[in-house]
Amino acid sequence: MPSHAPCADNRVGTGSALKSGHKNGVIVPEQPGKSAIEVRGVRKVFGTGESQVAALDTVSVSIRENEFFTLLGPSGCGKTTLLRLIAGFDFPSAGEILLYGQDIAPLPPFKRPVNTVFQNYALFPHMTVAENIGFGLEMLGKPKAEVKARVAEMLKLVKMEALSNRRTSQISGGQQQRVALARALAPQPKVLLLDEPLSALDFKLRKEMQIELKRLQHETGITFIFVTHDQEEALTMSDRIAVMSSGKILQVGTPWDIYDKPAERFVADFIGETNFLTAAISGMGNGKARATLKSGATIDATVAEGFQPKDNATVVVRPEHAKLTNGKGDLSGTVENIVYFGTDTHIHVRLDSSEAFTVRQQNTRSAGCGFERGDKVGISIGNDAAQVLRD
Amino acid sequence: MASAEEVAKEAERRDIRDRWLLSAPALIIIFLAATGPLLIVVIYSFLTPGPYGDVVWKFSTDGWLSVLMQRDIFDDTLAFADAHLSIFWRSVKLSFLTTIFTLLFGFPTAYFIATRPARQRNIWLFLITIPFWTNLLIRTFAIQEVIRNEGIVNTVLIKLGIISQPIQMMFTDFALMVGMTYVYLPLMVLPLYASMEKIDFRLVEAGYDLYANRFQVLRRVIIPLVKPGIIAGSILVFIPALGAYVTPRVLGGTKNMMLGNLIELQFGQGRNWPLGSALSISLMAIVMVALLLYVRSVGRRGGAHG
Numbered sequence: 031m032p033s034h035a036p037c038a039d040n041r042v043g044t045g046s047a048l049k050s051g052h053k054n055g056v057i058v059p060e061q062p063g064k065s066a067i068e069v070r071g072v073r074k075v076f077g078t079g080e081s082q083v084a085a086l087d088t089v090s091v092s093i094r095e096n097e098f099f100t101l102l103g104p105s106g107c108g109k110t111t112l113l114r115l116i117a118g119f120d121f122p123s124a125g126e127i128l129l130y131g132q133d134i135a136p137l138p139p140f141k142r143p144v145n146t147v148f149q150n151y152a153l154f155p156h157m158t159v160a161e162n163i164g165f166g167l168e169m170l171g172k173p174k175a176e177v178k179a180r181v182a183e184m185l186k187l188v189k190m191e192a193l194s195n196r197r198t199s200q201i202s203g204g205q206q207q208r209v210a211l212a213r214a215l216a217p218q219p220k221v222l223l224l225d226e227p228l229s230a231l232d233f234k235l236r237k238e239m240q241i242e243l244k245r246l247q248h249e250t251g252i253t254f255i256f257v258t259h260d261q262e263e264a265l266t267m268s269d270r271i272a273v274m275s276s277g278k279i280l281q282v283g284t285p286w287d288i289y290d291k292p293a294e295r296f297v298a299d300f301i302g303e304t305n306f307l308t309a310a311i312s313g314m315g316n317g318k319a320r321a322t323l324k325s326g327a328t329i330d331a332t333v334a335e336g337f338q339p340k341d342n343a344t345v346v347v348r349p350e351h352a353k354l355t356n357g358k359g360d361l362s363g364t365v366e367n368i369v370y371f372g373t374d375t376h377i378h379v380r381l382d383s384s385e386a387f388t389v390r391q392q393n394t395r396s397a398g399c400g401f402e403r404g405d406k407v408g409i410s411i412g413n414d415a416a417q418v419l420r421d
Numbered sequence: 422m423a424s425a426e427e428v429a430k431e432a433e434r435r436d437i438r439d440r441w442l443l444s445a446p447a448l449i450i451i452f453l454a455a456t457g458p459l460l461i462v463v464i465y466s467f468l469t470p471g472p473y474g475d476v477v478w479k480f481s482t483d484g485w486l487s488v489l490m491q492r493d494i495f496d497d498t499l500a501f502a503d504a505h506l507s508i509f510w511r512s513v514k515l516s517f518l519t520t521i522f523t524l525l526f527g528f529p530t531a532y533f534i535a536t537r538p539a540r541q542r543n544i545w546l547f548l549i550t551i552p553f554w555t556n557l558l559i560r561t562f563a564i565q566e567v568i569r570n571e572g573i574v575n576t577v578l579i580k581l582g583i584i585s586q587p588i589q590m591m592f593t594d595f596a597l598m599v600g601m602t603y604v605y606l607p608l609m610v611l612p613l614y615a616s617m618e619k620i621d622f623r624l625v626e627a628g629y630d631l632y633a634n635r636f637q638v639l640r641r642v643i644i645p646l647v648k649p650g651i652i653a654g655s656i657l658v659f660i661p662a663l664g665a666y667v668t669p670r671v672l673g674g675t676k677n678m679m680l681g682n683l684i685e686l687q688f689g690q691g692r693n694w695p696l697g698s699a700l701s702i703s704l705m706a707i708v709m710v711a712l713l714l715y716v717r718s719v720g721r722r723g724g725a726h727g
Contacts (some may be wrong), residue, residue: 117626117630118629118630119626119629119630138629138634138635139626139629139630140629140630140631140632140634141632144630145630145631146626146627146630148623148626148627150621150623151625152621152623152624152626153627154624154627154642154645155624155646156645164629165628165631165633165641166632169631169633169634169637169641170632177474207572213631214630214631217631217632226659
C-alpha cells in the first residue's frame with residue numbers, strides 16, 4: 031500500500047479510480063477481483079538457431095476484470111509481442127494464456143472474444159465508417175437489424191453519427207481513431223487490446239482521446255489492455271501498469287506504486303525523473319529500513335519487494351520530494367544549474383560526495399527560486415520520500 | 422540593353438522550344454510506331470486486294486463487307502456468313518477463360534510472393550520472369566512436348582499402366598488453354614503482386630481480429646484491396662490473348678483457329694489484305710468496347726477506392 035494519500039485529482043476519470051483501491055485519498059484494501067486475462071510463463075522466441083531472440087522471457091501477469099491495464103516500456107521491450115499473443119496474431123513458444131480460465135493460446139484470432147485497436151487504426155479503406163464498425167458483428171453472423179442497431183449505438187458512443195457514410199480516407203486522424211475504437215467495441219469483446227492507439231495523434235488530440243478512452247472504458251465496463259511507451263500516458267490513464275524491459279515484466283502496480291515505489295533502477299529511471307543515491311541499509315522490517323547516505327545522514331526509506339541486503343544499495347528520491355535549504359540538510363552540495371520550467375524550477379546540485387542531485391521547486395509569482403549558481407546548499411529529504419531499489 | 426520584359430519573353434520562348442525538343446522523341450515514336458501504321462491499316466481496309474497479295478489502289482468496301490458476309494462466287498450476291506463471327510466469339514471466349522485461369526493460378530502465386538520476407542521476394546519474382554527469356558515459339562513447342570501423344574504425360578501414364586491408349590490432348594481447346602494460361606501467367610502475376618505488395622497486412626489481421634475466417638478475409642478484405650491489380654492483370658492478359666497467334670497455331674492446330682490466325686491467313690494464303698485489315702480493326706474495336714464496359718462496371722462497384 032502506498033503510505034501516503036495519492037491525489038486522485040491528477041488522474042483522468044474518477045470511476046475507475048475506485049477500482050484500484052483509492053477513494054478520495056482514503057486507502058481501501060485492494061480487491062483482488064476476477065482475472066480476465068491470466069498470462070502464465072509465456073515465452074516467445076523469434077528466429078531459429080544462432081539468431082534466436084526471446085521477445086518475451088517467461089512472463090506471468092494477471093489482468094483483472096474491468097481493469098484499465100497498461101503495458102509500459104521502451105520499443106522492443108516485448109509489450110506489443112505480448113499484446114499480439116493475447117490477440118492471437120502470434121502464438122507463444124511456451125506457456126499459457128487464460129481468458130476467464132480458458133486457455134486461448136492455441137485459438138486463431140477469429141475465435142477469441144478479444145478485439146484490437148491497431149496502432150495505425152487499420153481501418154478498411156474500401157468500406158464506409160458504418161461498414162467498418164459493423165464488420166465484426168456481420169462476421170459473427172448477427173442478423174442485419176441487430177448489426178444496424180448496434181452500429182448506430184456505437185456511432186453515438188464515439189460521437190460519429192454524422193460521418194457514418196464517409197469513407198475512412200475522408201475523415202481526420204482523430205475521427206479514424208474513434209472509428210477504430212467503435213469497430214473494436216462493437217462486438218462487445220471480453221477484453222479490448224489497444225496497441226499505442228494515441229501515438230499518431232498530435233498533443234492536444236491525444237489529451238482529448240485519453241479522456242475519451244477512460245470514458246469509454248468506464249461506460250462499457252470492458253477490460254482494456256493498453257500498450258504504450260509514453261510514461262505520462264500510462265500514469266494518467268491506468269488502473270495498473272506493468273513496466274516491461276527486454277522481454278520481462280519488472281514491476282506491476284498502480285501508477286502510485288510505480289512512481290513512488292519503483293522496484294528497480296530501470297523502472298525508476300523510465301518513469302519520471304529520479305535521483306539515485308548510494309546508501310547502506312540497516313534496521314529492515316515491515317517493508318521499511320534506515321538508509322545511511324554517503325553524507326552520513328540517515329533517512330527513512332521504504333524497501334522494494336525482493337530486496338536482498340547488500341553493502342551498497344541504491345536509494346531513489348524524486349526531485350519534488352526533496353527540499354533545498356540554506357542551512358544543513360541530509361545532503362550538502364553546490365548548485366550547478368538552475369532551469370526554469372514555468373510551473374516549477376529544477377535546481378541541479380553537485381553533492382559533496384560528487385553524486386548529482388536534482389531538486390524540483392514549485393514556483394511563485396513574486397520571488398525567484400532563492401538560489402544562485404555556485405551557492406553552497408543543503409538538501410533535506412522528507413520523511414516519506416526515499417525508496418530502496420532491489421537491484 | 423534588353424528590357425526585363427524582353428528577357429522574360431525570350432526565356433518563355435526558350436522554355437517552349439525546350440519542351441518541344443524534349444518531347445520530340447516520344448512524339449516521333451507515337452507517330453511512326455503507333456498512329457502511322459494504324460492509319461495504313463485503316464486505309465488498306467478500304468482498298469481492293471491485289472492478285473498476289475498487297476493491295477490495288479482502288480476504293481472498295483468489300484474488305485469490310487467480308488467480315489460478316491460472303492459474296493457468292495456464281496451470282497455475286499452478298500449473304501450473311503458466320504464463319505468469321507464464330508472465330509471472333511471463340512477468341513473472346515478462350516481469352517476470357519485464359520483470364521480466369523491466369524487469375525486462379527496467379528492470385529495464390531502473387532499472394533505467396535507478397536507474403537515472403539522482403540529479401541526473398543525478388544528471387545521469386547525473378548523466377549516468374551524467367552520464361553520471358555525464352556522465345557515464345559520454343560516455349561510453346563516445349564508444352565507440345567509435354568502433352569502430345571508420345572509426350573511426357575502420356576508416356577508416364579502408359580508406363581504406370583493407368584491408361585493403355587494415349588489421351589489426345591494436342592490440337593484441342595484443352596491444349597490451347599494450357600498453353601495460353603502458361604504463356605500469360607506472368608502478365609497476371611506481376612500486376613497482382615504489385616497490388617498485394619502495397620497491402621497493409623495489418624488490415625488482414627484486423628479482419629481476423631473481427632471474427633472473419635480465412636475465406637471471409639480473402640473475400641471481404643484482400644480481394645477488394647487488390648482489385649486494381651486484378652483489373653490491370655485481366656486487361657494485360659485478355660487483350661494479347663485475344664490476338665494470340667503462336668499458341669493457337671502450334672497447340673490448337675488449323676481447326677481451332679483464333680482471331681490472330683484468321684488475320685494472318687488473310688495476309689498470307691488468303692491474299693486478302695483489305696479483309697485482314699478490316700478484321701484487325703474489328704479486333705481493336707472489340708478490345709476497346711470490352712475495356713470500356715469492364716472499367717465502367719468495375720468503377721461503379723468500386724466507388725472511390727481503387
